[in-house]
Amino acid sequence: NETINKIAAGEVIIRPVSVVKELVENAIDAGADQITVIVEAGGKNRITVRDNGCGIAYNEIPLAFKRHATSKLSTIEDLEEIESLGFRGEALSSVAAVAKVQITTRFENEEIGSQALFEGGALIHQRVCAYNRGTEITVKDLFYNTPARRKHLEKDKKEEAILRDQLEKIAISRPEIRFQLSSNGRMVLETPGTGKVIDVVKKLFGSEMADNLITLNYENKPMKLEGFVGNLKTMRTHREDQMFFINGRFVKNNRLSKALDEAFDGYSMKHQHPLGIVFIELPGRMLDVNIHPAKTEIKILNESLVCLLFKQGIRETLRNASLIVEL
Ligand code: ADP
Numbered sequence: 345n346e347t348i349n350k351i352a353a354g355e356v357i358i359r360p361v362s363v364v365k366e367l368v369e370n371a372i373d374a375g376a377d378q379i380t381v382i383v384e385a386g387g388k389n390r391i392t393v394r395d396n397g398c399g400i401a402y403n404e405i406p407l408a409f410k411r412h413a414t415s416k417l418s419t420i421e422d423l424e425e426i427e428s429l430g431f432r433g434e435a436l437s438s439v440a441a442v443a444k445v446q447i448t449t450r451f452e453n454e455e456i457g458s459q460a461l462f463e464g465g466a467l468i469h470q471r472v473c474a475y476n477r478g479t480e481i482t483v484k485d486l487f488y489n490t491p492a493r494r495k496h497l498e499k500d501k502k503e504e505a506i507l508r509d510q511l512e513k514i515a516i517s518r519p520e521i522r523f524q525l526s527s528n529g530r531m532v533l534e535t536p537g538t539g540k541v542i543d544v545v546k547k548l549f550g551s552e553m554a555d556n557l558i559t560l561n562y563e564n565k566p567m568k569l570e571g572f573v574g575n576l577k578t579m580r581t582h583r584e585d586q587m588f589f590i591n592g593r594f595v596k597n598n599r600l601s602k603a604l605d606e607a608f609d610g611y612s613m614k615h616q617h618p619l620g621i622v623f624i625e626l627p628g629r630m631l632d633v634n635i636h637p638a639k640t641e642i643k644i645l646n647e648s649l650v651c652l653l654f655k656q657g658i659r660e661t662l663r664n665a666s667l668i669v670e671l
């Protein structure tokens with residue numbers, strides 16, 4: 345059973361960023377509006393995620409760390425209407441299978457908190473303790489019992505960059521949450537939690553950059569676009585600053601990137617890419633949410649049509665911003 349858990353963990357937990365993503369998504373699902381992430385050695389030696397969400401009841405802790413234990417799905421039909429980020433009940437068990445995990449938490453309806461320690465998937469001890477409302481999970485020595493995986497990790501700096509990048513995307517999609525990331529004792533990311541995407545963007549890219557953004561607010565049924573695109577002062581030679589969120593979830597999609605580039609056609613130069621932070625809303629029937637264990641992948645069913653509408657929306661926005669004069 346321990347072996348099965350280790351194998352299963354291998355699909356979900358690939359590197360420190362996987363741990364950060366899963367723990368942060370749990371914190372979001374728990375209703376937190378403050379989430380602090382602390383990492384050491386790029387997350388290899390330590391990852392702590394602290395939230396002020398609903399917490400976990402003393403009796404529920406062993407269950408939360410069991411495979412396929414989730415409190416978020418009651419019936420199978422729920423799969424169609426997934427609102428919470430996690431729903432497979434695999435994250436905590438997977439993390440605990442390949443690291444040493446300490447959890448301190450207090451459920452909102454309980455007077456006293458609890459603390460538990462898991463190693464290699466096994467519950468080592470659990471006790472009651474005083475704790476504020478919320479949850480803190482610390483993951484130490486990731487892959488200590490699967491040395492082959494540990495060896496495959498990148499250098500600390502690189503792992504830190506990867507997880508920071510991930511956290512930035514989550515922070516942009518959740519402007520109402522205050523995020524903090526501290527790495528080796530240094531604060532490397534902090535968002536204000538005002539609820540406005542632009543305030544997160546200002547923090548991440550600087551206010552000078554934020555002054556060069558064009559606001560998107562476009563609807564062409566059934567698609568809605570919000571967010572920002574950069575003006576010509578912010579053109580890039582790479583596409584790293586093109587971020588798309590479909591119904592609130594970050595997606596990687598080359599065709600959307602291409603459509604964004606094309607919307608600037610005739611204006612930008614070759615090999616230049618506009619900056620874009622675009623929130624796309626589409627009805628669920630136009631999407632295919634693939635429930636792969638490692639990631640929730642969203643596919644657009646009629647991608648050509650959506651890309652066309654998307655390009656029109658950007659183009660019209662640019663025209664209204666007098667950035668592009670139609671011939
Ligand atoms: P899933 O998120 O898919 O339900 P996880 O393994 O990530 O599965 O978590 C298992 C369960 O533990 C969750 O369903 C939730 O009830 C509880 N849980 C995990 N993290 C937190 C947290 N930070 N705050 C409150 N409850 C949590």
Ligand code: MG
Nearest residue numbers: 366370430435
């Ligand atoms: Mg989860």
